[in-house]
Amino acid sequence: MGTTYRMVIWGPGEVGGAVARAAHHSPDVELVGAKVFSGRKHGADLGDLVGMGPIGVTATTSAEEILALDADCVVVTPRADVLGESLDRDVIALLESGKNVISTASYHNAAMPNWLSATRPPPSRLLEACRTGNATLHGTGVHPTFMVERVAMTMARALTDVTHVRCVEAVDFGAARGDMWGGLRRIGFGSDPADLTAGKPLALFGDLYYGDLTGNVAHHLFGARMDEVRVVHDLRGIPAKEVFTAASGFVVEPGRTAAIHLTHRGYLGDHHFFTNEECWYLGAANAYRGDDLPYPDRDGPSPIDYTLEITGDPSVLRTRLTFDPNPAAVNAARTNPVTGGSVRAILDALPAVCAAGPGILIDDPRPHYVHDERVLSGGKA
Template identity: 30%
Template sequence: MVRVIQWATGSMGRTALRRIIDAPDLELAGVYVYSDKKAGMDAGQLCKRLDTGVLATNNIEEILALDADLVIHTPRITLPYEQMNADVIRLLESGKNVISTAGFHYPLAHDEAYWAPLKAACEKGNSTLAGLGVNPGGFIERVVLAATGFSSKLDSITVSETVDASEMVSKEFVFGLMGFGADPAVNDITKGPLAAMYTSLFSEILHFVGKALNVDLIEITPEHALTLAPHDMEIGAGTIKQGTVAATEWRWTAHYSQDVSFTLSIIWTSDPKLHGKDTNGHWVVDIKGRPNMTMTFSIDEGDPTKPQSRALTDATVSGALRGVHDVVAAPAGFFAFYPSGAWQGR
């Protein structure tokens, strides 16, 4: 039995909390919340389950004092990206393993000033840090890379992801971290702190891919784009005014040695119709070389009465919880699932 703490109870955290409570091999040890309103509530009340006897707290000292094996860390991504590191370091130093859906997918992608304190915390607490989920932390690292194993020659990988945000209700997330509603004449988000934060997050994939393919990363080239609302648009989180951002495309191309490249494109949109037919499937993967390969991969909600975003939340949480026993058993340090049989540069 693994004793687990759930950290944060937004939409992702509530899903994780239900999975932990329902799992026969996991025992809920604690719940961390950010708001005073949720503090003191039973964990079951927070996620539509029966009372568990475990009360939520917004006091990190109480979390650090708990006897637990692992923390499922599901806060929103922070701006700046490294803002969440201080809390994670304290968790690791206290001897608790951490699986995060919000970062830490490949800390070594950053400079030593970023990863060294995390590594030292793992050593001090004899603990392990993992970033797992869907993207980053899953689909590219464990599915796309495995597909490259069918290549006798690899030239390029292109992964295009489309996320429909029309039913998301969090104004803070949609109009803040997703950048919707921004006026490009006042604030070009493709060149500001938001772009820097997403580059920090998704560059971890680009570095991980290079390591898995056994090629050296030479440079990363950004090419971000905005789609403006053709008219006022009503979405779950509010109103997008005409002429403001209705969709973002965050796009990077990593150039590696041996003439290999990897392009990652992520479109977050208020309406997929704004982008024509290029958005079929949640992911479209195009692998060029010998042979060429194309793959479309979708994650959908089977119940039409439920928001489509629920499916991606379910998948992200499942990807994180899949790693619980592996992370607990792993040696101290950074953890990642490495793909089986990816193409290898020579």
């Protein structure tokens, strides 16, 4: 029999709930605990909280109870508004207690400085916690991680020299849960487009994801130190063409923000080497998927779309990836495709995180090779 990993879910919301459902059906994972943040959820069965029915795992609001558990890994899926010093304190405590940590909302690049750095423990404090508890910390997900660190960086290896990488994410938020990220209004939808500027919280918090991502590209392609990387972000609102009404009753009138364009650009000196764009919109009538795309025409837009473009020598490489949800599958699993992709990234990383020595684990896009065991097993391996 293989190894069974004892897992705790820290925040069983949309992503944490999806991880719990997938883990419960995995023969390699045993769910042993759940940290919740609402008093009404304390004492509830984790399975009931995430729509599976009771599974015999009791949720708790007590961090001390989680720290006392015998667990191999804690999957941390925090809300965006708790990123920073308070989350760091929790994660440090988990690591020092001997638990590996996989996070979906932070720690994609612990070495990358950002606007929160002055109020957070230094990266060396995270490493110290890993060594104290003989534990590993890893940040992963669809984007950052899968789209750029894996797919784009793998594409880049086909070129002799790379000068620029562009990633454009275009997502229809029209069917998003009403409370996602604090609600559509909090994200910026429905506001005066003129009010969405680079100084708004959404743009600043984007640095915690896409600034990390920018540093990862600089590291993978150019071996750059993180203090050499300069990140410039921008945010703009695009007015609705048609009225949009969400299932929650939230209404966006024409002229108010129905699409958001968040951009992060990475520089090494004067070299603009990376551009990440987030294009989020409400409904097909108000779709905005980016400017000057290499694939401007499409037959029936996908609600989740990524465009990758690698510029270099001797060529320019481009690809587009789309997630076309299967409504029956989404309804049955209560998981949207991007969340599902993050779940896969977590479960795929679990064995490596638990087996690694103490430290901070990152994705490595370089080729890896294994012996072909099928030759010895008659093609059955």
